[in-house]
Amino acid sequence: MSQEYFTLDIDDDGHAILTWDTPDQPVNLLGYAALAELNQHVRELSNDDRVKGIVLTSAKPSFSTGVDMALVRELVFVDGKPRCLSKKKNDGALFGEVCRLSAGLRELETCGKPIVAAIAGATMASAVDLVLSCHARIAADTFGTRFSHPETRVGLFPGAGAAQRLLRMTSDQQGALDFLMGAQEISAREAKSLGLVDEVVPAKRLLEAAKRRLSHGVETLKAWDRPKAPRPFNPFMQGAGAAMWASLIAKQRAKFYDNYPHLRAFLSSIYEGLSLPFDQALQNDARWMSYLMQQAETASMVRTLFFSRKQLQAGARRPSGQRHNHIKRVGILGAGHMGAGIAFISAKAGMRVHMLDVDQASADAGKARCEAMSREAIERGELSQWQMDRLLAHIETGIDYSVLTDCDLVIEAVVEDRKVKRLVTEKAAKHMKPRATFASDTSTLPIASLSTYFPRPKNFVGLHFFTPADQMQLVEIVRSKETSPKTLSVAMDFVSAIERTPIVVEDGRAFYTSRVIMTYAGEAAHMLRDGVPPTLIENAGKASGMPMGPFQLADEVALDHALNIAKAARQDLGKRFSSIIPHELLEEMVVNRKRLGKKCGKGFYDYGENGERRLWSGIADICGPFRPAEDFDFEELKQRFLVIQSLETARVIEEKRVTDIREADVGSILGYGFAPFTGGTVSYIDAMGTPAFADLCKTLQKRWGDRFKPTRLLREMVRRDERFYERFAQQDFADQPV
């Protein structure tokens, strides 16, 4: 065997310890080679009479982070193209390939010798399938021992038998389904109550407990493999189980609007498989997986949400030749929600943070926000109590800018007002060391213009965070013409340290993400003018795949904030200013009606005490009267929302504000939640094909206005019948490191 993934050690009691320790890698990934080696070991050990049983464990801090995604790439992409576009889309070999992983695990399960998994650290995705194929599972009682099924977040589903096994083993069907659908990570103890593990022991007694279990005897025949096993009982066919299952389908739809083929496929594979003998159930899973591999959504989601994201995280866009920057101290100007959020994630990454505001009370309020975020993170299982204590100790608050002297990076997160930004920038510059970097968290103001307030514009960069900063995964790095490669590398290393995904965009008003999301809100305003009832608009936004309706979004952002942005733009641009969201509507809401959004309990919505909200009936007084809902094609409303955003993205690419289309796709989903099933604003066009997209634009242009006119770039691409991922390919996709 060329590479050894496992080490074998047989003790005097006849316990074979197989330790998974992939050479030269920080984690164990389940690929064909590792699986083949594991199977080979197990075959030999099964035939060895001295061996009483096998313990499977890991030498890494995590047990395994799941399947080697290169393997998935081979299935979803054919010759570098999404399978759905390939002539070989449905070739006979696909099913066999899809079966390989689960067949390998099935071999372990039926080997005849007991295998006990001794699990410490993260056990993710197919690694859960792997341990479920073993005959018993012991988990270490540590904070890091966590089980998760993140597959559904990237458009896939657990495909190597986890669902079929766990649902046959557990007595908590609802809990198991939540876990399998990727709702949350679970701890070792939670895994025990789910029936996923048999025993939880202190970490240092893990191997001992596994061996003891072997000595006491472990059943090697699974319940479903016993001779004369009863007909499979599908718990979702009748009674309370059926009611729970029907409700689960409804709740999936409530959240995901039936936009996601992988959820449909997963639900069907579970439902159908539970009535089948076990091997047929695995085959049925594989049929659904083969179906999924052929869907456009799968290719788009996997490409953007896994591969492109990983590549950007790994620094695909980092300027070459720059040494790594270790950022120890960060200064944050402004202790509002955004400032506190940035302070929280910086401190979480081990940095020392100075958070400053105009008075001590405001600065302390920011720290209180950090505490609240910590508590929420503990509840989500992302943080332990001692991590929280250390994190909070790292955040100092105050009003004295002289503390910025030691900071490697200072980030301003003050109100979107040029005067205020100028004031804090100049004040900070007085204290900062010459080599330190200054970053602005502006969402729309051109960076070059802000950098004039700083004595060293080459050290000035935009770091656009998203709300809520403690949870959003994207940071939009904005580079002006002045920004030096060194400064860019500082920004990227900071983003990497706080474990966020960076995209690098060129300077310009509203950069990329803000500019595109504004067209979403703007389209809603157009619809109001067209007489579409607000409820229909809001529901069309959500049904199109956006995380919230346009009016809810406006309320969350706050209408006065939106008005400030528009005002600043008007001031800067004078006659050239044209607001995407009608200025008059914002002014009417903010100035005359005093409806600023969610923060003041009224905006486009009225907010009740118990978190309920209802669209404000007064919208009709400002924008009405509206036409009956039947006058509008709901599908077309959904399309208008997605098309306008993709069209704006195409324009941004044409203007070379975004130079790497991976960033356009990743940025649109991670930044503001653009319909994830599409794989992003660019993939939305690509999946449709440029000519079809351009035709759709023309139809919408005729019906709803010139803003839908296909751009020059699109027209050119139509002539050549090109897709974005062909025209703008960075390099051969298959060669990209994962």
Added chain:
Amino acid sequence: MAHAYIFDHVRTPRGRGKPDGSLHSVPSVELAAQVLRQLRQRNSLDTALVDDVILGCVDPIGEAGGDVARAATFSAGYARSVAGVQVNRFCASGLEAVNLASAQVMAGQQQMIIAGGVESMSRVGLLSSGGAWSIDPRVAIPSFFMPQGVSADLIATKYGFSREDVDAYAVSSQKRAAKAWENGYFKNSVFPVVDVTGQTLLDQDEHMRPQTTMDTLSGLRPAFERMGVEGGFDAVAIQAHPELEMISHVHHAGNASGIVDGAAGVLIGSRIAGRKAGLTPRARIRSFSSIGSDPSLMLTGPVDVTQKLFEHAGLTWSDIDLIEINEAFSSVVLRYMQAFDLDPETVNVNGGAIAMGHPVGATGAMLVGTVLDELERRDLSTALVTLCVGAGMGTATFIERV
């Protein structure tokens, strides 16, 4: 084409569909068999003249499974040559049986058929036969599956019926049913269900609450709110009807059809078969139809099927004297009347399932009988019978006295 005539019809009283209901001790097959015995006895029927027995049954499982109609022919002592078949169009099964029987007679392929239905909801629970609709993702997702009560609330929300509207309709159903019973309007067709010795078990519908008022109903909590909100089904309803922001839950046990046990049968045949059996036709089945409709509204099928039937048979509302639309939920009837701007004095004039109960497989046949009796009592000529059906369907039948 031959004509299909109704010669006679009977029904059991409707027993409360719980273990303390008076018909709980009667097995499903026996309930159906008593209908067959009654029809034989009342008409001195030579059962060898009957070609087939078609019975609707919505949960044909366990004791009601495996062709309850054929089983009932044995228990009732019918001639061996009488075949039996069970049909299922959910709540319209009983009417579907009537329509299928009529179609066979009209096509000249059978001469005489007993069509009806049976449901012992106290013994074989509602929904106990399962089915793919709610649980198979390949069906549940495209059909926007939601429980019927949520659909009924969706109808009320979409078409603007308030809690007061639906309660008021329920009160009127109770009043009409009580009055009809008091005045003996049902006595010619409802026969007492008896035990093995012939002692009466039940001779009156026992689900009725004639004392019901707006006040007594106002205390009942909406029954489908939890399902809608926590179960995720309100969101499904809104996704199907995105002009709505929320669903207002107005239905409860007091303005929805009652769960009861019961069976019914209609004797249908050609003129020649009637002559052979010495029977006089009472009415002719003129036309009928079924349709699939919006599955999320689910219960508005009667509107769609009525339009289809009118178009197909060249009917207008001036051709119709009385209307029976099953009272599955108040909003179903209110929407039907709203859609066609009907005079409430012509609709469900003797009450309906809200007061008397809805033995799902049998109700369709019961409505045919009820309205025929009322046409005769008022000396009117024509009636339309229609029922809403789960998963979004509607079935309707147009009859005319002869």
